[in-house]
Amino acid sequence: MLRQQLLSLTVLIAAAFLAAGTTEPSSSDRSLPSSVSASHSTVEQSLEYKLAVIHRGGYVREDDPLVMSFGRALDRLEAKCPETRQQIADMGVKGRELLREKNINEPLLAVFENWRASIPDEAQDGALGPCSQILSAYIVLRIGQ
Numbered sequence: 001m002l003r004q005q006l007l008s009l010t011v012l013i014a015a016a017f018l019a020a021g022t023t024e025p026s027s028s029d030r031s032l033p034s035s036v037s038a039s040h041s042t043v044e045q046s047l048e049y050k051l052a053v054i055h056r057g058g059y060v061r062e063d064d065p066l067v068m069s070f071g072r073a074l075d076r077l078e079a080k081c082p083e084t085r086q087q088i089a090d091m092g093v094k095g096r097e098l099l100r101e102k103n104i105n106e107p108l109l110a111v112f113e114n115w116r117a118s119i120p121d122e123a124q125d126g127a128l129g130p131c132s133q134i135l136s137a138y139i140v141l142r143i144g145q
Helices: 002-019 034-040 047-056 065-080 085-101 108-117 131-144
Strands: none
Touching (some): 047 108, 065 108, 085 131, 108 131
8 A cells, every 4th residue: 555655646746757857957947937037037046045035935036044944954864865956856845736636745955855865875876776765665654654
């Protein structure tokens, strides 16, 4: 049962960011919600800034410590995962959406931090395989609690 849920969730996460067009590295950040980029249309915003806006649900100053926290979270996951930074960001947002569908209101930054904590420190550059599988396992375990 748990194995079937894990497989289903892995497929769902992979399909979500394939549909969003994130199979290749991209600097356009097009798969994050357009409302995020609309908050400051004159300046191209970083992924970590966009994640901070999603986390807060609205405006965040560019120098807000939350932006740096997301930058560190992305850096740590990027060092351990074969996926691109964009894909990691997308998967984290999708993971939080899946948790919310099950009435688990875990903050976005906590999803990233707990995902990273699920990967052994010695794992580097995707040595354990796709991080999407690790995130899927984390979500299945959180839903099952």
